[in-house]
Amino acid sequence: MKPFSYVRATNQNTAIQGVADRQSAKFIAGGTNLIDLMKVEVAQPDRLVDITQLPLSEIEINSDGLRIGALARNSDLAYNPEVRSHYPLLSQAILAGASPQLRNMATVGGNLMQRTRCYYFMDIAAPCNKRDPGAGCAAIEGYNRIHAIFGASDKCIATHPSDMCVGLAALDAKVRVAGSNGDRIIPIADFHRLPGDIPERDTVLEQDELIVAIDLPNSPFAKNYHYLKVRDRASYAFALVSVAAALEIENGTIKAARIALGGVAHKPWRAFVAEDILVGAKPTEETFAAAATATIREAKPYRHNQFKVEMAKRAIVRALINATEKS
Amino acid sequence: MNKTIGKPINRVDGRLKVTGEAKYSGEIPLENIAYGVIITSTIARGRIKHINTSVAEKSPGVIGIITHLDAPKLYARPNFGHEGAAGEKLAPLQNSTIYYSGQAIGVAIADTLERATYAASLVKVDYVVETPLTEMGKERDRAYPIEKFVEFTVEFALGDADAEFAKAEVKIEATYTTPTEHHNPMEPHATAAVWEGENLTVYDSTQYIFGMREGLAKMLGIPHANVRVLCKFIGGSFGCKYGLWAHTPLAAIAARQFRRPVKIVLTREQMFGLVGHRSETEQQIKLGATPEGRLTALIHQGISQTSIFDEFVETFTTTSRTMYAVPNLRTAQSVVPLNKGTPTIMRAPGESVGTFALESAMDELAWALKLDPIELRLRNYAEVHPARQVPWSSKSLKECYALAAEKFGWSRRTPEPGSMRDDRYLIGMGMASACFPMEHFPASAIARIFADGSVVVQSGSQEIGTGTATVMAQLTADMLGVPVEKVRFEFGDTELARSPGTVGSGTAASVGTAVHGAAKAVRAKVVALAQKDPNSPLYGVPEPDIETSQERIFVKNNSAKGETYQAVLARHNLEYIDANFDAKPEEEEEFAKCSFGAHFVEVRVDPELGEVRLTRVVGAFAAGRILNEKTARSQISGATIMGIGMALHEETITDPHTGRIVNDNLAEYHLPVNADIPPIDIYFIDEVDTHVNPIGVKGAGEVGITGIIAAIANAIYHATGKRIRDLPITPDKLL
Ligand SMILES: Cc1cc2nc3c(=O)[nH]c(=O)nc-3n(C[C@H](O)[C@H](O)[C@H](O)COP(=O)(O)OP(=O)(O)OC[C@H]3O[C@@H](n4cnc5c(N)ncnc54)[C@H](O)[C@@H]3O)c2cc1C
């Protein structure tokens, strides 16, 4: 690990200033991702700005929905009574991730910003465009079982590993950001990027921007929802494929639908085609299968992750069945 | 007083461990300690063109950096198993050649761990890169056959298995593959080297202190009398701490060069490369049988990996020569040298993966014959050792099948695959046999009774977490008739009596026999003193009439007539009295000696998503005398859990182009977690085996990991009708 300086920010502005003047300065929240990356020298910040003392950990319900402070711990969010009753999908998604110990440390902001688990990204001896732009991508010809089947580029085929963000994507969250040039609100669908030609950028967040909160609009999905995670062991493993499914069913017809997938793309993957098929249809297994089939039509697998296509299809159907059975 | 042998008494060191009092090798406080961090190669084949340490050397706190350019001469050792505790025979830093990725190419020494770590990262290396040989399947042309590995037979033929297989009415022929696996004990390898003049003391997390001493002395070119190795506690090991790997000699040379103690603790990443692994295997099984289910031929052959510079064989055919009564039997193995590290022993080396193949094939045969899998095994029950044609010292495998089947509820199983359901899940039940040979090594011990009545028993040995210290105290306590609390087992020091490595499930039998012998000898000495002493109530009483209990020696059936050990010692003005004992296994083996068992498994499979969950495991085992029901049970259930990992989760993945391990961390190398482990019920069959050794012990450390993998694969087949012959059985393979 490279030596670094450490400051504890006392307010938002000093926090932002602390990283704004240096590319190599970074915020640190729970540290569960950043420290690991520093240990393997993938991240080499020379200054850490600890933001955990900022008053950003409130979770508040308001007339527009829910505001979640960026420093709320993943556990606190998952077990928050308002979240459990109004946004149970989010709670389920968070609890499907990591381990209790990690969730106790991890923050909402850090979860949004966590980096890919691509093996080659994590190994500084391997060429990786995300870590070292222009170096090449070892995963495309290498071992790519955990890699993307949607939206990848010839520069990078990594996935975003978060479960929480898949839930947020299905719930149409908005990310509130403060920066040197003022505040802005970024819809979750635009927050994470596809790799394209600049895989080194995971998100649209600028160096001098701090995530301060997440807003969730009022949700009609507290009744018919399911977060399904398929993984290599029963707990404490990243998703091979995950699905956040939410339905609003009225008089036996689907009035609104949300499907987002995890473990399959550089960002939480909203399956808009599936949602279009579902809305207005009856919640039957045939409808679900049609929605799933339409989703995977765009899939482009690699050598070791072909199975994800079929797995994604079946997982969508299963998540929808489970969501329907919840009511 | 009640005897303690067999009872589920608590570990003598349990409290120390859970309170953090136990000091592991990396935690021994040593004055003026410096920290070493190993620099490893990032390529798998080629050589170092330049290695530049100038920036690193100037980094704060750095004491020095050693590379092949300036390392002192180290001597290579013989191949595995031939002398000392060989891990890899390569002596580190002797030249610029790179044989595998992760090979040690230098060591950075600094005043803190952080500074040493940083300095190591500043060493710049340019390589001449050659294309590494990384894929066993692709390099199979380079395979060469093995006749024997260490003392283990590999190539074997009885009758004419090929001709009989060709003629057989019912045949099974299948290939099974298992991946590279890493041991991943919780405690990483740790070593601290301290020189005093010509003498070296090493605190090392090793399963074999004496082997470490000899291997290290040889490598350093010094007499082994100058080396002392200590190891008080080990946080797990499973085989990877048996050998001598690069970090121990590197700490020793750094400590000598910089004239201060040097400690090296491996990182988790380095645990995937520097300290061995279980080789991948590709195994072919051919079974020929009559329509009644009698085996007529068994052929087991295949390949495993070795390194370019060493020969290590994952002896997966062993159980096939042991398990079933088959008149025509042939086994053969070859190894393929690759640009990977030297594999090493990992819990039930050979037997664990070998029984996956054999016991899966038996299940395939049972299904082909429409026979119950237990019935098939009973029809081929080996009443004598099939390859050696000698009787068993004891064998209660039939009893294991019967007991485990009953406890499991095997009779509720409907044979047809896919016939048992629970809502959308498929339920499967599978079973397999377990078998592991009894190992008995020479060992010595000393037992000493002190004037205050306390007892110390000593043998070099190691406590790798199995309960050794506890059962040795029990054996001594029962022999002397004193409570376990009065006995201290001292171990983990080459200054103590010579003992074997903690391997092959042989410690309870080997060190146990020595301890038992020493305790018996010291008891006899006390008795002899009393018998000859007119002031003793036992004056003239013949030995067979004497009994010990309640810390006293007395006349059988007349406990009032006797005295305490303390009284005897006091009268003779003795501070202590002691005796030693050298236990040697018999040369001539008239009996075949194995622990046996049976695993029964129930799985629940999601047929659409491919996820497998175990719902319960029941096992029955016959391992001779069980010294401590609690520690033995945790050995078997721990081994079972490790087998669950091998069946469903564990796999080390190497990038085929670069030869680098891609999942060298515990987030991506999947070990089973709590949620993967169902209730595991273990039963022991009482066995009195008078042939194995004076204490009747056969060993329970590894038998639990044999058979379990096949039992799971067989249950998955029963649930789904899908026969997965390639480990681990991950969801993608069941879609
Ligand atoms: C072994 C393991 C298993 C895991 N399994 C899962 C899993 O199954 N599913 C899952 O979803 N996650 C999993 N995780 C990831 C875990 O969820 C993340 O590590 C965690 O959410 C990161 O949060 P943190 O607060 O610790 O972030 P940190 O490590 O502190 O920071 C991560 C990044 O976010 C930036 N950052 C933090 N806060 C802000 C902010 N407010 N504004 C701007 N930037 C910010 C930091 O600069 C840094 O770059 C796992 C992690 C580990 C180590």
Ligand code: SF4
């Ligand atoms: S997939 Fe992306 S992160 Fe992985 S090696 Fe390629 S460029 Fe790097």
